Amino acid sequence: MSLRLCALVVSLAAVAPVSALAQVDRAAAETQIKAAFLYKFSGFVEWPPKAFTRPESPFTIGVIGADELAAELEQIVKGRTVLERAVVVRRMRRGESVAGIQMLFIGQAEGARLAEILAVAKGQSVLTVTESEDALAHGSMINFVFVDDKVRFDVALPQAERGALKISARLLAVARKVLTSS
Amino acid sequence: MRRLIAPLSVRQKLLAVVLVTTLTALLVAIAVMVGFDLRTYRQSLISDMTTQADLLGRTTAPALTFDDPRVAQENLELLHYRPQIRAAAIYNARGKIFASYSGTDGREFPKLPEADGTRIEGNELVLFKRIVDSREILGTVYLRADYELYDRLVGYLGIAAIVAAIAMLVAYVLSRQLQHIVTSPLLAIAGVAREVTEKRTFSLRAPKLSKDEIGMLAESFNTMLAEIERATRDLQASNEVLGREIAEHNRAEQEILRLNTELEQRVKERTAQLEYTNGELEAFCYSVSHDLRAPLRAIDGFSQALLEDFPKDVPEEARRYLSRIRSSTQRMGQLIEDLLNLSRVSRGGLERRDADISELARQVVTELQTREPQRKVDISVWDGMRANADSRLLRAALENLIGNAWKFSSKTDQPRIEIGSLSDDGRAVFYVRDNGAGFDMAYANKLFGAFQRLHSGNEYQGTGIGLATVQRIVHRHGGRIWADAKPGKGAAFYFTLESDGVEKAGRDMAEAQA
Numbered sequence: 001m002s003l004r005l006c007a008l009v010v011s012l013a014a015v016a017p018v019s020a021l022a023q024v025d026r027a028a029a030e031t032q033i034k035a036a037f038l039y040k041f042s043g044f045v046e047w048p049p050k051a052f053t054r055p056e057s058p059f060t061i062g063v064i065g066a067d068e069l070a071a072e073l074e075q076i077v078k079g080r081t082v083l084e085r086a087v088v089v090r091r092m093r094r095g096e097s098v099a100g101i102q103m104l105f106i107g108q109a110e111g112a113r114l115a116e117i118l119a120v121a122k123g124q125s126v127l128t129v130t131e132s133e134d135a136l137a138h139g140s141m142i143n144f145v146f147v148d149d150k151v152r153f154d155v156a157l158p159q160a161e162r163g164a165l166k167i168s169a170r171l172l173a174v175a176r177k178v179l180t181s182s
Numbered sequence: 183m184r185r186l187i188a189p190l191s192v193r194q195k196l197l198a199v200v201l202v203t204t205l206t207a208l209l210v211a212i213a214v215m216v217g218f219d220l221r222t223y224r225q226s227l228i229s230d231m232t233t234q235a236d237l238l239g240r241t242t243a244p245a246l247t248f249d250d251p252r253v254a255q256e257n258l259e260l261l262h263y264r265p266q267i268r269a270a271a272i273y274n275a276r277g278k279i280f281a282s283y284s285g286t287d288g289r290e291f292p293k294l295p296e297a298d299g300t301r302i303e304g305n306e307l308v309l310f311k312r313i314v315d316s317r318e319i320l321g322t323v324y325l326r327a328d329y330e331l332y333d334r335l336v337g338y339l340g341i342a343a344i345v346a347a348i349a350m351l352v353a354y355v356l357s358r359q360l361q362h363i364v365t366s367p368l369l370a371i372a373g374v375a376r377e378v379t380e381k382r383t384f385s386l387r388a389p390k391l392s393k394d395e396i397g398m399l400a401e402s403f404n405t406m407l408a409e410i411e412r413a414t415r416d417l418q419a420s421n422e423v424l425g426r427e428i429a430e431h432n433r434a435e436q437e438i439l440r441l442n443t444e445l446e447q448r449v450k451e452r453t454a455q456l457e458y459t460n461g462e463l464e465a466f467c468y469s470v471s472h473d474l475r476a477p478l479r480a481i482d483g484f485s486q487a488l489l490e491d492f493p494k495d496v497p498e499e500a501r502r503y504l505s506r507i508r509s510s511t512q513r514m515g516q517l518i519e520d521l522l523n524l525s526r527v528s529r530g531g532l533e534r535r536d537a538d539i540s541e542l543a544r545q546v547v548t549e550l551q552t553r554e555p556q557r558k559v560d561i562s563v564w565d566g567m568r569a570n571a572d573s574r575l576l577r578a579a580l581e582n583l584i585g586n587a588w589k590f591s592s593k594t595d596q597p598r599i600e601i602g603s604l605s606d607d608g609r610a611v612f613y614v615r616d617n618g619a620g621f622d623m624a625y626a627n628k629l630f631g632a633f634q635r636l637h638s639g640n641e642y643q644g645t646g647i648g649l650a651t652v653q654r655i656v657h658r659h660g661g662r663i664w665a666d667a668k669p670g671k672g673a674a675f676y677f678t679l680e681s682d683g684v685e686k687a688g689r690d691m692a693e694a695q696a
Contacts, residue, residue: 033249040247043316150249170244174253 028068033151034144035072038105038129041142042082044171048164051125053100058086060100062126064117066107067091095120103127106140114138125163136179141165145176152176192372193365200357201350208349212342219338220331227329228300231309234267235323239313242272246280246313246320254281268306271324272313280321295322305329367391371400384411468525471518478518482511520647523578527654532572534659539567539612542577543601546584559591564602567612569679571659576679579655582648583614583675590673591618609678617672629665652677 038061059082063070070091077087090101094113098104098121106117108131118139121128130140136156141163143154154177160167172178190198238257245254254272258281261267271282273295282291300309307329313320367390374388384407388400485504488496496504543563551557569576584599591597594617603612621629630653652675656663660681667673 037248043247044244152250153248168244170241171248173241174244174248174250 030146030151031066031069032072034131035069035076037144037151037153038069038073038103039076039080039082039087041127041129041171042103044168045127045160046166046168047083047102047127048125050164051102052085056085057100058088059083059102060088060090062090062092062096062098062101062104064092064094064104064106065109066105069105069107098124098126101126103129105129106132106135108132114140121163122159123162125165127160127163127165141167142175147176154179157181192368193361196361196364197354197357200353200361204349204353205346208346209342212338212345216335216338216342220334223334224329224331227307227327228309231267231300231307231325231327232311234264235309235311235325238270238272238323238325239311239320240315242281242323243313243315243320246272246274247315251281255283257281258283267325267327269324269326273322273324275319275321277322291324295324302329302331305332363392364396367396367400371396371403375403378407384408384414464525464528467521471521471525474518475515478511478515482508482515485511517647520651524647524651524654527575527578527651527658532575532658534570534572537569537571537573537576539569539571539576539580539603540565540601542573543567543580543584546577546580547599547601549581550584550588554588557588557592557597559588560596560598562598562600562602567601567603567610569610569612571679575655575658579652579677580614582652586648586675587614587616587618587673589618590620591616594618594672606678609680611676611678613674613676615672615674620667620669620671620673622669623667626665626667630663 042059061073061077063073070089074089077089080087092101092104094110094117102125104117104121104126106114106128110117111132114130114132114135115138118128118130118135122139127142128140129142129144130136131144132140135143136154136159139159141156141159143156145152145154153175155167155172155175156179157167157172158179158181241257242254245251245257258270258272261270261283269282269284269289269291271291272280274280277294279291284291296310298310298312300307302308305328307325307327309323309325309327311323311325313323370391371388374386378384378386387404387407390397390400390404485508489501489504540563547561547563551559580601584601587599591599596617598617600615601613602615603610605611630649653663656677656679659679661678663675663677665673665675
């Protein structure tokens with residue numbers, strides 16, 4: 001199972017730069033990669049116990065403004081666990097509470113409302129992931145970027161620290177940029 | 183090994199033993215240590231490289247997860263701080279090279295990763311290790327490192343050679359210094375033993391330099407020497423005595439030889455004298471006897487003529503005197519005849535031929551019976567008695583012996599004469615036996631001498647020359663004669679006609695002296 005996923009991620013990563021021919025294919029591939037990365041982040045981040053309402057609460061990934069990614073993510077997490085918890089993908093809307101959510105992805109589609117959404121999650125133990133320029137400035141913790149036909153990401157540590165999240169140095173090692181205290 | 187060591191001296195043997203033992207112990211120790219070290223080296227290298235691979239896997243796991251070869255590459259580049267690692271590579275989950283590092287050589291990497299494990303390829307250690315994160319296989323680490331087993335081994339051998347050389351040198355010097363503790367008592371004993379063997383001076387003693395087995399050996403050796411010394415002294419003493427005895431014995435033997443020679447010489451001289459005298463005597467006797475017969479015959483003849491020619495003129499008294507003169511002359515003639523016979527028997531040749539003794543004896547018996555037909559004597563002569571002898575002489579002997587038997591049995595009631603033979607040790611012994619007067623054996627030694635008479639002339643007629651003649655005849659044949667008798671119970675005369683060797687010498691002498 002995990003092998004298959006791994007193979008998928010790697011194959012997508014390898015295929016991604018070559019598939020520039022078809023814009024649609026490329027966008028789909030990018031979505032797939034990001035969904036996989038999202039799931040992978042869970043392995044490099046440490047949540048405080050209070051992030052979960054109950055011991056048996058599932059690990060919940062909230063997705064806003066990225067239905068395709070949410071669908072992809074649902075495929076990936078099916079039957080998988082994070083921190084020995086079941087994984088649940090929740091499609092959310094603006095203004096919705098982030099309670100019980102450990103990871104929140106805000107798609108590019110939200111655009112200008114990004115800051116507003118991030119403000120809700122601010123100070124919470126929710127790992128916020130975005131895919132917009134200057135998202136880190138608005139309080140996002142991890143932001144996807146596209147470099148040399150490859151999906152990479154930047155990390156902002158102060159925001160994570162404010163949410164009592166510990167991001168593994170190993171993850172930081174592969175980040176394109178790491179923002180420390182501003 | 184043994185053959186190699188055998189001709190060495192004890193000193194050299196000890197040295198050799200010490201050196202061989204030292205070398206063996208050293209080699210075993212070095213071999214064990216090197217073996218252990220190389221094993222440890224191999225294990226620690228493998229464990230080190232496995233750890234390194236784990237570390238690399240863990241470090242590059244995020245890079246693999248988030249598909250960032252650059253980061254992985256950077257991680258690998260850090261390996262240049264470990265020049266022992268020649269090359270490394272990270273394969274992704276699909277088996278493609280994700281990042282690689284080759285420090286010193288430009289060799290290619292395996293196209294595909296292999297299963298977890300380590301192996302030695304010549305002087306390199308090759309290792310593959312899966313990268314697993316959150317139970318997902320992310321890829322594989324490949325490491326190639328120097329495996330310096332052979333270099334180490336060569337290095338160790340060099341050290342071993344140096345250590346062995348030093349150790350052997352030290353052992354050599356030490357054992358040279360210390361071995362005299364063991365060898366000097368031994369050498370002292372050996373020196374004494376050699377001196378004793380060469381100079382045969384058993385008074386030497388080995389010094390006892392130690393209280394161990396060698397000391398005991400020295401003591402035993404000394405005891406042995408003392409024993410030998412004593413035995414040698416005894417032997418020499420007894421040798422001297424023996425030598426003296428032998429010298430004396432030799433001198434005595436020489437003396438005996440000299441005396442013997444002298445004696446022989448004297449015997450020879452005497453024998454020659456005697457033979458000469460005997461010869462002369464015999465010649466004299468013969469001529470005298472011969473010459474005496476003529477006057478005797480004349481006396482007898484003229485006495486007879488007187489009696490026959492003047493039967494009337496001679497008075498009875500004179501006639502009686504004449505008769506006595508005649509009988510005396512006849513007796514004297516008989517005596518002369520016998521003497522001539524004895525003389526003849528001694529002279530003349532000996533003609534040995536196959537002689538029939540039985541026949542000769544019968545002739546003699548017949549003659550006797552013809553001469554005195556009135557006597558009744560029971561005479562038995564055995565058949566088939568033969569001998570290689572001179573029959574003329576033998577007949578003379580038989581005439582005497584049988585005649586004696588005839589004569590001396592004349593006064594016996596039932597006279598009996600037996601002529602026979604018996605076998606003594608394969609030699610024939612003949613005998614003539616009668617049951618007549620016999621004689622006392624005390625006079626047996628006088629029996630065969632001439633003119634020896636055991637009975638008076640009145641009792642039995644005879645000249646006393648007969649048995650001397652018989653003995654002469656028997657002796658001329660090389661035989662022997664002896665008698666066995668008892669007064670009144672008869673006599674037996676035994677004789678042989680062949681030499682029986684043993685008694686010849688004595689008889690010769692006896693004959694010469696007779």
